[in-house]
Amino acid sequence: MLVAFSVAPSVAADSQGSVHDAVAAAVRVVRESGLPNHTDSMFTTIEGA
Numbered sequence: 001m002l003v004a005f006s007v008a009p010s011v012a013a014d015s016q017g018s019v020h021d022a023v024a025a026a027v028r029v030v031r032e033s034g035l036p037n038h039t040d041s042m043f044t045t046i047e048g049a
Contacts, residue, residue, distance in 0.1 A: 004043040 007019070007026045027044060030037050036047040 001048050002045055003048070004045045006043050 007023045027039055030039075030044055030046055033046070038045045
């Protein structure tokens with residue numbers, strides 16, 4: 001099974017409008033899961049059984 005998702009925070013964490021921290025946190029959770037994954041400019045895709 002493949003699952004693809006994107007992160008689109010509705011509120012930025014800083015005054016410059018950056019959502020970097022929210023996206024980085026989501027990708028960190030995926031990578032720590034140990035499942036095969038791929039992150040590109042639009043989605044993070046996870047492969048599982």
